[in-house]
Amino acid sequence: KSLDYLESYNFDVIDINAGCPSRRAIKAKEGGYLMKNLEQMKILIENAVKYSSKPVSLKIRTGFEKPLNIEEMANIINNSGIDFLTIHARTVKSKFYGDAIDLETVKLLKEKCLIPIVGNGDIKDYLGAKHFIDYTNVDALMIGRESMGNPEIFNQIHEYLKHGKEIPFKNDVDKMKNFIQLYEECIDEYLTGFSHPQGNKEIEFIELKRNAIWLTKNIENSTTIRRSLSKVKNLKLLKSMLKEITG
Ligand SMILES: Cc1cc2nc3c(=O)[nH]c(=O)nc-3n(C[C@H](O)[C@H](O)[C@H](O)COP(=O)(O)O)c2cc1C
Incomplete structure (x- = not known):
């Protein structure tokens, strides 16, 4: 039903959010809740792929409270038909600030997945971006909060990764x-x-x-x-x- 409703809008990709840590989302059994109910996540993404005319992606965390089961998650992803995966490298429980970023889980999942993976979480500059890619081998990066106030961060990262050029953040x-x-x-x-x-x-x-x-x-x-x-x-x-x- 939601897909029928969405189809009337002009968009390119449907992204299923399985990472939102808000209390409202967890209570409503959506967002990050899906990280502790992988069966429900599997049904949801498989249905989205089946009924959507547009590409479908999924955004997850590295687990709900502790690191996810790599084999189980990779199996769901590889058999779902989704086009790409984005992973925010911390658990749902650690919300946006808690715990160190978990690049190890991202790396292990990347090794097992057959679709492109976008890495996300706490990338603050081009050096952080390079470290994320070197460690995990992800195919692309997503930047959230650091782009708020520094929309040039995408270019700064691109220039550094492609040409080794360092463009520090400056504002006026x-x-x-x-x-x-x-x-x-x-x-x-x-x-x-x-x-x-x-x-x-x-x-x-x-x-x-x-x-x-x-x-x-x-x-x-x-x-x-x-x-x-x-x-x-x-x-x-x-x-x-x-x-x-x-x-
Ligand atoms: C204010 C705010 C709103 C967000 N809304 C969404 C959202 O609607 N969907 C989503 O997948 N992620 C959402 N996120 C999570 C970000 O996409 C991203 O995963 C998170 O901020 C970590 O990346 P960062 O460290 O680069 O900010 C939101 C984050 C913030 C701070």
């Missing part, structure tokens, strides 16, 4: 201005032809505000600027404040 008001422009375009593209239940203007405001706050990372007077931005109540005021900040 001009960069912030360029990225805000880019985000405005992205948000506009995302909302074009779409009627968001919260209202498109509200979504534009929320998205632009939070990205602008992240983009103040390391610029002069960033604490004061962040404080002012977080108090802004509507899109018009936000845009005029951003103009004032970036010139």
Whole structure:
């Protein structure tokens, strides 16, 4: 039923989330809960593959509370028909900060899986990215939090891995201005032809505000600027404040 509903939207891949550690998700037997009920996960992904017209991927953790059973997980993945797997290298129980990242489980699973694997978790710069790939041999990387405020991280990693070029993180008001422009375009593209239940203007405001706050990372007077931005109540005021900040 969910797939029938989704098919009317314009998207490229269905990603099944088996990693979300929120209490709500675990209680509803979704997200990270699936890591402790692999039979349910297996049925879910096999059905998604069977009924979806688009590629299906799965996002997992390295286990629920302790490292997963590599053979069992690899078996499910290899026989499911999914197109690729993303693995966040920590358990559901350790949420986003707890415990050291578990690259060993990622490496062992990568050895057994027949589909491309995307590695994820705590990659903060190009050196971290290189270490992740060298250790686990994954096919690709996913970067989450570190890209918030440093959208250039993807290029920094690419340049280092492909050409050995080191581009350290640097930020200033001009960069912030360029990225805000880019985000405005992205948000506009995302909302074009779409009627968001919260209202498109509200979504534009929320998205632009939070990205602008992240983009103040390391610029002069960033604490004061962040404080002012977080108090802004509507899109018009936000845009005029951003103009004032970036010139
Ligand atoms: C605020 C926030 C929201 C997230 N939402 C999702 C989500 O909707 N689906 C998903 O698969 N992962 C989600 N994640 C997890 C990230 O995709 C990623 O696995 C996690 O942040 C670890 O990567 P990182 O250390 O590079 O941030 C979210 C993470 C954060 C911090």
